[in-house]
Amino acid sequence: MPPFTVRLVSSIADVAPVAWDACANPPGLSESEAEGERFNPFVTHAFLHALEASGSTGGRSGWTPAHVIVEDTARIVAAAPSYLKSHSMGEYVFDHAWADAYARAGGEYYPKLQVAVPFTPATGRRLLTAHDAPEGAREALIAGLREVRRQVEASSIHVTFPTAEDASRLERMGFLVRHGEQFHVLCDGFSNFDDFLAALASRKRKSIKRERRDALGDDVTVEWLTGSAIKPEHWDAFFTFYMDTGSRKWGRPYLTRKFFTLVGADLADRILLVMAKRGGRYIAGAINFIGDDALYGRNWGAIEERPFLHFEVCYYQAIDFARSRGLKRVEAGAQGEHKLARGYRPVVTYSAHEFADARLKRAVADYLKHERSAVARTIAHYESHAPFRRGEGGNVETLGENFDDADL
Template sequence: MTSPYTVQVAQSLREIDAAQWDACANPQADGQAPDPHGDESHEAERFNPFISHAFLRALETSKSIGPRTGWTSTHLLVKDTDGRLAAAAPAYLKTHSMGEYVFDHGWADAYHRAGLHYYPKLQVAVPFTPVTGRRLLVAPGHGEAARSALLGGLRAWREKIEASSIHITFPTRTEWEALGASGFLQRTGQQFHFLNQGYADFEAFLSDLASRKRKVIRRERKEALADGITIELLTGADIKEIHWDAFFHFYMDTGERKWGTPYLSRAFFSLAGAAMSEYILLVMAKRKGRYIAGALNFIGKDALYGRNWGAIEEHPFLHFEVCYYQAIAFAIARGLSRVEAGAQGEHKLARGYRAVATFSAHDIGDKRFARAIEDYLQRERVHIDEAMREYEELAPFKKVP
């Protein structure tokens, strides 16, 4: 039977109508109901700022991504018989494995030792953003047929451009399970998230912790604000260019000291701020009349996403206050279900964050390597499961007898 869909490739978000993209990415943001027949309608209800047209376009327009950065846009589009967007995937041709937070450098090394080319590879992801969200973006009313067309398009495009593999990073669990059923290799990881148990305020959250842990957090918060440091929470129209100037200074200074050249350009912050300020929370620390540190967060429908941090002065526990405790307090006040504070960081566990699973799916062109990688991933999943059980035992919450 002839498919009602056609698959196209777009080299930039500017080629794609923003409203049509967002109807696939975040259907309820425009008041549209999720597809009742879709297998992830409950997940579509969660507005995710990172798969919005505005966020991805800001990355492109600011030249934070592009051929010179090793992230070349090659978005997959599925259109219906009327030429409207039925499904889409944010996709990039990668010439390295940086900025992904799902590490495959060992796979690349093995490919190269065998005399094969691992790069380019096809990455379905949000650049520099280890946040779980939908990756196969299907508009309401289309469902599995459009999703299948999108997946088939990704595989056909990989073959055409002679990429070694397809990597879909930080998809939802529902997508991850469906991708596994479609032949993708399944990988798990873990992050630390604050999970809001309906707390009335920050003190109610602390009451859930063991007494010793409560005392530690209260002490850290007090010491963080010593020496006359004050905190400002800015969102919407309250965020001005002066704030972005200060934050970018922090971001560059801290980034260059920790991991080399940071990914995001100065223009990105202004562009994202102009396009989606209502979804941004900027937590800024000030001392003696000048800003000294800050954390950039994005606000979803049911989550606060901590993204970037920087500081030009070192103060005990200021990082924890600006990035973790202020995020928890904001999420509780807004009634958000969780705070996702980025990748890695076992130190978050002691601050009331809990280990949660993350996912990725991989389609490896060379079947010999695919078999070897699958064996590795099976063993890795066992290790991740064991680690998460240990983290739960170490969580600072009161033990229920």
């Protein structure tokens, strides 16, 4: 094994973009080598730098950058987007109960070391390695994460939304693996939205057509904006929508207005804004990020209440766009069982966890054993009620004609 140097980097600005991206999205990967993500926009240097430079992370956010990089004698060969956390917000893999239980037992759960893309529940590589990285680079990266945890006296390491392959690697290294679920549209076999509708059971097909008509009516139009077509006024309008959603959910919006300017400048061709307009002004919008294999829906907002407009702007327009680009799937973010009735399918997501305290590790391991079984049963239940015609949508064998949103 070649000699490696492991470094902790407190700002991604201290890493050359080309060096980071050679690990985050190595060029020329085959589908199997890419582990389903030939290009993931969220692990790019540009996206992570926009978070830091805009103040969305760092400072008093509770997300303190602590990126771990591995170098051989000449270059960076592996990296992990890592943060020291003083809370458990903005992760979408909830461990509040673990933190509370550990505190009641007299332990200190925070700080913890989080390997993740902040505020982004999208699966992707987390153990970033160059295509031609020497053998042992990933192991050196995991060892580096463990050393950072030890030196800062963090209670634990949490790797959220890794690929299945990264989750398996971490499990072999002693991490506990947790399962969750999301809802994605799998686009294989659908050349356009009509093909997608044709695969649905007739009752669901009629319901979606009605929703789309009611969402737009005679006075709402929808625009797709990407690349140089996205102007500052579009970001201004979208940020208003984003802030409105955050305030109505009694939450604190994480992303600053500056973030959208920065990410829009550096990743314009990887961004899709779906904007709804009525009476000459924008009334709703959704931001999506474009990978080579998937369209990732992220944030949405509206300043006018209109039935089904959320479904149209976030879900149906995303499917339309994904098929126009030949993408394989649409990921609509966390939660949302209501997506099932609209043709989104349940998929397993992963996280990996390691604890310094053996007592906490044993307790969490027992909990996860039961939780994984529960997740498997839930996904099987969702699949048994998928709204596709027999043999469509991934060989679903259940019609699901009598399954309504209320059943969820």
